[in-house]
Amino acid sequence: MHGFGREIVIDFEKCGGLIPVIAQDVNSGDVLMLAYMNVEALEQTLKTGKATYYSRSRKALWVKGETSGNEQEVREVLLDCDGDTLLLRVVQRGGAACHTGHASCFHRRVAEDGSLETVGVPLFDPKDVYGK
């Protein structure tokens, strides 16, 4: 358990120093993505008001939208009842959180028979944003 500030106890230990973080669009209510934070990422997010995660693949802090310009302005940070998950309510710049160009990373529906169906359409072409 990590005592963050005076009163908060946020449990970073269940997931090896990381806490899962849900980002939700404060305007549409859409769940945009799930990412992870370490203590430093949370401190930076609270300080700057811009969602900053910890990239498990790159093993480094990751300011969301650094490359694409699609930053997340944090309006509210909420902690769950057992202190091991965060919810960020954000204004999503550019309207899309996903690197595929979809508004939400959750754009594939799982049917009962196990098949997948893409829902919604991308708002941008990733090639235009990431150059690949």
Add this chain to the structure above:
Amino acid sequence: MHGFGREIVIDFEKCGGLIPVIAQDVNSGDVLMLAYMNVEALEQTLKTGKATYYSRSRKALWVKGETSGNEQEVREVLLDCDGDTLLLRVVQRGGAACHTGHASCFHRRVAEDGSLETVGVPLFDPKDVYGK
């Protein structure tokens, strides 16, 4: 990677056989909770239409609402872009997902100075539901 059904590849391996699952109220849009599923929990959820998670503390399947009656009827299951997180859009029976009686498990706001503030009021008294 676990091939679930014909086309789906859901990554249960990043988190030791479990995948994080966000539950969202399909009516209010509220993010209710984060829990985990193993393959069996997902199969049971898709088959029964009732959210079934894997309890990490009890190391067993957990039909949400089994004790409280506050079941989650699953309207939609969505998979994220990299296949390692699920989003359930649910009808929350009893109006509250949290064992504290709050509609959402995310009912504590984290201020910039690190203090916590409870938001919203409980919809039921846990003593009435769980008898303790």
